Amino acid sequence: MEKAGFVYIRQKGSHRIFRKGDRLLVIPHHNKDLKRPTLKGIIEQAGMTEEEFIKLP
Numbered sequence: 268m269e270k271a272g273f274v275y276i277r278q279k280g281s282h283r284i285f286r287k288g289d290r291l292l293v294i295p296h297h298n299k300d301l302k303r304p305t306l307k308g309i310i311e312q313a314g315m316t317e318e319e320f321i322k323l324p
Contacts, residue, residue: 268294268309268313270323271313271323272287273292274286278296281295282294293312
């Protein structure tokens with residue numbers, strides 16, 4: 268998410284917390300692939316569309 272302008276703030280347990288302006292983004296970090304609904308929720312929390320997420324460098 269850093270490519271989308273989010274800045275890593277900290278990790279609490281198995282969740283990493285990022286910030287972009289007033290928006291907080293919590294991403295689970297379990298060393299395994301994210302399930303589709305989880306990934307979709309993260310993209311929505313980030314205020315992005317799936318297309319915007321796919322186009323990230």
